[in-house]
Amino acid sequence: xxxxxxxxxxxxxxxxxxxxxxxxxxxxxxxxxxxxxxxxxxxxxxxxxxxxxxxxxxxxxxxxxxxxxxxxxxxxxxxxxxxxxxxxxxxxxxxxxxxxxxxxxxxxxxxxxxxxxxxxxxxxxxxxxxxxxxxxxxxxxxxxxxxxxxxxxxxxxxxxxxxxxxxxxxxxxxxxxxxxxxxxxxxxxxxxxxxx
Amino acid sequence: xxxxxxxxxxxxxxxxxxxxxxxxxxxxxxxxxxxxxxxxxxxxxxxxxxxxxxxxxxxxxxxxxxxxxxxxxxxxxxxxxxxxxxxxxxxxxxxxxxxxxxxxxxxxxxxxxxxxxxxxxxxxxxxxxxxxxxxxxxxxxxxxxxxxxxxxxxxxxxxxxxxxxxxxxxxxxxxxxxxxxxxxxxxxxxxxxxxxxxxxxxxxxxxxxxxxxxxxxxxxxxxxxxxxxxxxxxxxxxxxxxxxxxxxxxxxxxxxxxxxxxxxxxxxxxxxxxxxxxxxxxxxxxxxxxxxxxxxxxxxxxxxxxxxxxxxxxxxxxxxxxxxxxxxxxxxxxxxxxxxxxxxxxxxx
Numbered sequence: 001x002x003x004x005x006x007x008x009x010x011x012x013x014x015x016x017x018x019x020x021x022x023x024x025x026x027x028x029x030x031x032x033x034x035x036x037x038x039x040x041x042x043x044x045x046x047x048x049x050x051x052x053x054x055x056x057x058x059x060x061x062x063x064x065x066x067x068x069x070x071x072x073x074x075x076x077x078x079x080x081x082x083x084x085x086x087x088x089x090x091x092x093x094x095x096x097x098x099x100x101x102x103x104x105x106x107x108x109x110x111x112x113x114x115x116x117x118x119x120x121x122x123x124x125x126x127x128x129x130x131x132x133x134x135x136x137x138x139x140x141x142x143x144x145x146x147x148x149x150x151x152x153x154x155x156x157x158x159x160x161x162x163x164x165x166x167x168x169x170x171x172x173x174x175x176x177x178x179x180x181x182x183x184x185x186x187x188x189x190x191x192x193x194x195x196x
Numbered sequence: 197x198x199x200x201x202x203x204x205x206x207x208x209x210x211x212x213x214x215x216x217x218x219x220x221x222x223x224x225x226x227x228x229x230x231x232x233x234x235x236x237x238x239x240x241x242x243x244x245x246x247x248x249x250x251x252x253x254x255x256x257x258x259x260x261x262x263x264x265x266x267x268x269x270x271x272x273x274x275x276x277x278x279x280x281x282x283x284x285x286x287x288x289x290x291x292x293x294x295x296x297x298x299x300x301x302x303x304x305x306x307x308x309x310x311x312x313x314x315x316x317x318x319x320x321x322x323x324x325x326x327x328x329x330x331x332x333x334x335x336x337x338x339x340x341x342x343x344x345x346x347x348x349x350x351x352x353x354x355x356x357x358x359x360x361x362x363x364x365x366x367x368x369x370x371x372x373x374x375x376x377x378x379x380x381x382x383x384x385x386x387x388x389x390x391x392x393x394x395x396x397x398x399x400x401x402x403x404x405x406x407x408x409x410x411x412x413x414x415x416x417x418x419x420x421x422x423x424x425x426x427x428x429x430x431x432x433x434x435x436x437x438x439x440x441x442x443x444x445x446x447x448x449x450x451x452x453x454x455x456x457x458x459x460x461x462x463x464x465x466x467x468x469x470x471x472x473x474x475x476x477x478x479x480x481x482x483x484x485x486x487x488x489x490x491x492x493x494x495x496x497x498x499x500x501x502x503x504x505x506x507x508x509x510x511x512x513x514x515x516x517x518x519x520x521x522x523x524x525x526x527x528x529x530x531x532x533x534x535x536x537x538x539x540x541x542x543x544x545x
Contacts, residue, residue, distance in 0.1 A: 014526055018412075021507075021510070025506060032238065035244070036246050038240075
């Protein structure tokens with residue numbers, strides 16, 4: 001009885017061996033002539049035209065500078081510091097310091113640079129933006145011939161305008177300094193020795 | 197010499213023999229390029245990829261690019277290697293594989309060497325590669341290489357026994373070891389092939405189960421002898437880096453690669469000779485002229501090369517104990533039983 005079982009198992013083993021190989025070969029045969037999933041990207045695959053791009057994909061950043069209030073939260077959030085923001089205080093009397101939406105502007109964004117050579121598309125900067133003015137767009141092709149072309153300037157201010165607004169800001173600051181102080185200055189703390 | 201049309205064309209002189217030797221060499225080179233492309237394409241198609249597409253239309257000149265790449269690479273010999281053995285091993289591997297082509301026929305009008313022990317010669321010469329593999333593996337002075345070479349030697353020597361028994365059984369069925377005689381014994385329609393019991397009256401149906409078993413035994417054994425999946429444990433990349441050719445680079449590596457592909461064709465053409473009627477057309481005298489015979493022969497052999505590639509991308513690698521189990525406990529008894537029955541039936545008739 002014991003031996004019969006052994007013999008039975010031996011032949012069953014051979015049969016399952018041959019049978020499972022044939023099953024496997026049938027599966028690979030189907031795949032051999034089946035649909036291929038490779039997309040030949042630049043030649044025959046244009047996701048921008050066909051719209052084949054996931055809704056929440058992380059592509060290239062874009063800044064709607066007309067809405068940016070220059071809070072620099074995105075700059076602080078960026079883990080690799082690829083965003084660089086410089087701002088100028090806007091004068092309250094300046095008639096130009098108004099957003100297109102009609103809101104008053106408190107800071108001129110004189111520089112808003114994103115270095116896409118460094119950007120790792122983590123999407124953290126877009127999370128905390130109070131105005132939702134920095135976001136990912138559908139463009140994902142970054143290739144350029146010169147590395148400097150990856151440094152994108154989003155600020156629309158010309159150098160002349162920057163100089164003008166800086167002048168106004170300095171004048172206002174000087175005026176404030178000349179005016180009598182209403183409260184003692186609170187910002188003159190000595191450097192903390194522990195940090196050094 | 198009616199089996200070699202070149203001797204009839206040029207006459208019995210040295211040039212005729214040089215041309216006779218050159219044709220298989222050109223054939224091997226062209227075949228290897230086709231097989232490399234086939235490997236790349238079948239691998240990627242099975243995995244639902246497209247494979248090489250950039251080199252030429254549909255990537256068909258990719259193998260040429262690969263050969264050019266291998267030619268440009270630096271030829272490295274490890275400092276502690278045994279240099280003479282290390283440098284000769286790849287050439288002996290290829291010599292072993294290529295020497296078998298001397299007796300492999302293409303059509304009834306072109307058998308480079310129509311010797312009366314052709315099948316035996318092919319089998320003996322192609323098992324020559326095990327020496328070179330052992331040589332290269334040992335001379336590399338690398339643990340992975342030695343392991344791979346030892347595995348290769350144990351595997352190839354073990355699997356030679358059942359494959360050899362199946363060849364003996366077919367030789368008993370055809371009463372000959374000559375390639376042309378075995379093939380001529382299977383002429384006519386495809387049911388005269390040795391796979392389906394060979395030529396003969398009705399009692400040949402008794403042979404069919406045994407010839408089918410022998411066919412399986414020979415096919416599985418030939419996979420193991422050509423170091424192909426699922427028996428590629430001598431080169432198991434995930435276990436022992438590259439096995440016996442770990443230390444080889446550039447053209448010497450290409451020789452190993454080349455020899456493996458040449459060996460695939462040798463075993464496939466052996467299957468064609470022994471079981472599938474060689475150059476005979478499957479449909480009697482239909483399309484059976486010498487040129488069509490070459491097409492049939494190469495087509496049948498290439499089909500088995502394709503099956504080898506297909507199996508490679510289907511099955512995982514077997515373990516060493518499974519390998520030995522399949523050889524000694526399954527294939528050897530099956531081959532013995534078939535041999536005994538075929539010889540008995542042959543004697544009774």
